[in-house]
Structures are given as C-alpha cells and as structure tokens.
Amino acid sequence: MSSVGTAPERRALLRRRIRWLVAATITYNVVEAVVAIAAGTIASSVALIGFGLDSLIEVSSAAAVAWQFAGPDPERREKVALRVIAGSFFALAAYVTVEALRPLVAGDHPDHSSVGIVLVAISVVVMPVLSWAQRRAGRELGSASAVADSKQTLLCTYLSAAVLIGLVLNSALGWWWADPVVALGLAAVAIREGREALRGETCCPPVHLDEDDAPGETGCTDGCCTELGR
Incomplete structure (x- = not known):
C-alpha cells in the first residue's frame, strides 16, 4: 500500500480519546501547579516552583490541542x-x-519540602501513563500536535524525576546547589523540545482512506511522527 491511514470511524475514536486524555492532563496539572508553586514558595525551591510553572505551561499546551480537536477539521488548526x-x-x-x-x-539555600517530594513522586508515576496513551493515539491518527503535546507531558516526567533527585539531595545531604542545577538542565531540555515542536509544524499530513483500510495503521507517511514520538 503506497499510503496508509485509518478509517473514518477509527479517526473519530482517536480524536475523542485525545480529547479525554487532554482533559485529564489539564485537570491533573492544574492541581499539581497549585501545590508545587505553594510548596516551592515556602521552601524557596526554584526547581519546585519551576516544576509548578511547567505544569501551567503543560496546561496551555494541552489546551491548544483541546482547541484543535474541538473544531470540525483538526488538521487545519494543527500549525x-x-x-x-x-x-x-x-x-x-x-x-x-x-x-x-x-x-x-546569591547563594540562597532552598529548604526541605516533604509536600514537594511526595507531589513530584506521584507525578513520576502519573505523567508517563498520560504521555504514552496520548502519543500512541496521536501517532496512529497522524497528528503532530498530539504527539508534540505528549512529549511536553513526557518532559514533565523527566522534570519530575530530576526535581525529585534535587529535592532529596538537598534534604538528605544538604546539596542546595542541586536544586538550581537540575532546573538549568530542564531548561536545556525544554529548548530542545520546543525546537522539535516547531520542526513538526508541517509534517504528518492527514491521510483519509476507505472504510476497509486497516484501523491499526498510522496516518503518518513521512516518518516525522515516529521521530517526534521516539
């Protein structure tokens, strides 16, 4: 087959699935942001506050995908x-x-934050599940934006793990510098992911096939969704 894709019913199912996953992501991240920013402010933890702000940014990213798939022609809103x-x-x-x-x-030392450690540990478990489910649906649908947003969610997982390490090192060993150093590493990752999202701007064109096409095939024919979702 020269081009592969999904049947209309399957595409509609995938779009609904992405909308539900986006709604779950937004809800979780709003709660996460409030708790993280509050705990980070109390502990003077830049990494923890940055983690909370990342949650808000993830909300904006997910909201963009929600807006895209709320329209009758999501592909036209993808760019x-x-x-x-x-x-x-x-x-x-x-x-x-x-x-x-x-x-x-300035040499400011962040304080211990039990609430922050628990919150970030929970995110290490929750975020990969949401990211994997959305990436799988986005790749099958051939949606570069859904895949890119799933990578934003996956970055939240990496951020969670890194922040958790920084918080634990600060609490257990007094390595106060681990907190901002971790934050700088996350900033570098965020720049890379932003550039990849821009490169995915014109890729993965939707492919509409007949009813008898295999529903499990991906709608991405140029390989870029595979690159975005690696």
Whole structure:
C-alpha cells in the first residue's frame, strides 16, 4: 500500500480519546501547579516552583490541542497548536534559566519540602501513563500536535524525576546547589523540545482512506511522527 491511514470511524475514536486524555492532563496539572508553586514558595525551591510553572505551561499546551480537536477539521488548526506548544517550551526555559541562576549567584539555600517530594513522586508515576496513551493515539491518527503535546507531558516526567533527585539531595545531604542545577538542565531540555515542536509544524499530513483500510495503521507517511514520538 503506497499510503496508509485509518478509517473514518477509527479517526473519530482517536480524536475523542485525545480529547479525554487532554482533559485529564489539564485537570491533573492544574492541581499539581497549585501545590508545587505553594510548596516551592515556602521552601524557596526554584526547581519546585519551576516544576509548578511547567505544569501551567503543560496546561496551555494541552489546551491548544483541546482547541484543535474541538473544531470540525483538526488538521487545519494543527500549525497553530504546534506554535503554542513550542512557545510553551521556550517560555518555561526562559523562566527556569533566570530563576535558577539567581540562587546560584546569591547563594540562597532552598529548604526541605516533604509536600514537594511526595507531589513530584506521584507525578513520576502519573505523567508517563498520560504521555504514552496520548502519543500512541496521536501517532496512529497522524497528528503532530498530539504527539508534540505528549512529549511536553513526557518532559514533565523527566522534570519530575530530576526535581525529585534535587529535592532529596538537598534534604538528605544538604546539596542546595542541586536544586538550581537540575532546573538549568530542564531548561536545556525544554529548548530542545520546543525546537522539535516547531520542526513538526508541517509534517504528518492527514491521510483519509476507505472504510476497509486497516484501523491499526498510522496516518503518518513521512516518518516525522515516529521521530517526534521516539
């Protein structure tokens, strides 16, 4: 077969699945952001505050995908959604970089945060599940924006693990510098992911096939969704 894709019924199912996953992601991240920013403010933890802000940025990214799939023709809105997702990555990188350099220069030491450690540990478990489910649906549908947003969610998993390490090192060993150093590493990852989202802007064109086409095939024919979802 020269081009592969999904039948209309399967595409409709995948679009509904993505909408539900996006709604779950938004709900979880709003709660996560409130708790993380509050706990980070109390503990003066840049990484924890940055983690909370990343949750808000993830909300904006997911909201862009929700807006895209709320319309009758999601493919026409994909470029705009990808730009919003890329901008979200860059905004996170800029804020975290500035806020991480400040304590390194001033020598401010973040305090222990039990609430932050528990919250971040939960995110390490929840975020990969949401990311995997959305990436799988997005790749089968051939939606670059859904895949890019799933990578934003996956970045939240990496961020969770990194922040957790920083918080534990600070609490157990007094390595206060681990917190801002971790934050700087996350900023670098965010820039890379933002650039990848922009590169995915024009890829994965939708492919509409007949009813008897295999529903399990991916609608991405140029390989870019595979690259985005690796």
